[in-house]
Amino acid sequence: MEEKDLQKLSETEFIDQYKKTEKDKYEKPSIATDMAIFTVATKKVTDNRKKADKELQVLLIRRGGHPYKGDWALAGGFMGIDEDVETAVQRELKEETGVDGVYAEQLYTWSAVDRDPRMRIVSVSYLALVDQEKLPPLQAGDDAEDVRWFTVKDRVTESRDERVDGTVTRTEKIELKLVSGEVIVSGTIEKITVTEGANTRTAVTIIERNGIAFDHTEIILYSLERLRGKVNYTNIAFNLAGEEFTLPDLQQIYEVILDKELNKVQFRRHVENMVVDTGKEIKTGAYRPSKLYRYNAAWVYEQWK
Incomplete structure (x- = not known):
């Protein structure tokens, strides 16, 4: 059937005819x-x-x-x-x-x-x-x-x-x-x-x-x-951080992604609005207790203001 004749059919008729005569003409990836x-x-x-x-x-x-x-x-x-x-x-x-x-x-x-x-x-x-x-x-x-x-x-x-x-x-x-x-x-x-x-x-x-x-x-x-x-401009790294985390652990995640060391002060300034203090602490090894934080879900919406 020629193209001009196909276009005279209803859409249902066209699809049915196409499957019968046109569908298998081309090799499909x-x-x-x-x-x-x-x-x-x-x-x-x-x-x-x-x-x-x-x-x-x-x-x-x-x-x-x-x-x-x-x-x-x-x-x-x-x-x-x-x-x-x-x-x-x-x-x-x-x-x-x-x-x-x-x-x-x-x-x-x-x-x-x-x-x-x-x-x-x-x-x-x-x-x-x-x-x-x-x-x-x-x-x-x-x-x-x-x-x-x-x-x-x-x-x-x-x-x-x-x-x-x-x-x-x-x-x-x-x-x-x-x-x-x-x-x-x-x-x-x-x-x-x-x-x-x-x-x-x-x-x-x-x-x-x-x-x-x-x-x-x-x-x-x-x-x-x-x-x-x-x-550096999204919250993507927090998908690797867990529900709760310390700031040193979060900084390490950024560092292994970027494959370079980051300045501690600059990093904390960068993420300060992206995290919320949980009020809890964790002690690991011989180090003094570190504060636990969680991701601030409101951060995304604050970027739109």
Whole structure:
């Protein structure tokens, strides 16, 4: 039936005819979700005179089957035909972390033609943050050999700028290193950012991949960039802090996210309206008691005034 004839039908008739003659004309990609699930873990200490350090960790699953069998990948899965992406993400988060109501925000849609050797798969990635204290013991699913929290380290190993006729091209090589006990995996990307006036475009290529499946090196680094970009002007870090926390612990969370030390006075000035004193104290090790605070839920609304 020609297009002009199709448009003479009622909408119900049109949809019925379309399903019979047009629906299967085009090869369809599958839709998946990939989730960069982060937590902040506290290292164990045997000397109570020392304060326990914290570290940023990401959840990875060791693949039990092809492709990339034995490599480590982000949590995720395919979206069901009767699901929307948000429903699929919350289902996967519950399955992987055992926790309901996990903070998750959509990051980016990854659609490179060759990103998965099996078939055409478009993935919608999410950044998720989980409070360590709420996490049950990890348990690998049926299609995984292992599941672990990996400490995250990244660094720029090379950076150069070129300026030609008002166009600035920055080329960076960024290394990602993930460590869990004796298991170490890594990847390196080349990131080229071209700025012409107010217009900026970026291209990323994975140039080295050691044990990280698919394009997940790029997704993890992109997630880190988003997390760091938001931590200074939003309440996002409080999703990693628990219901009650000390200010030194909160500062450590900011520091492990930003990967740098912060000035104590400036930090407390930054968060003073974001926290509420609970009136309680906690004593840890040989240190004097510290005040316990909670997040000030009214802070968000105060920003709108």
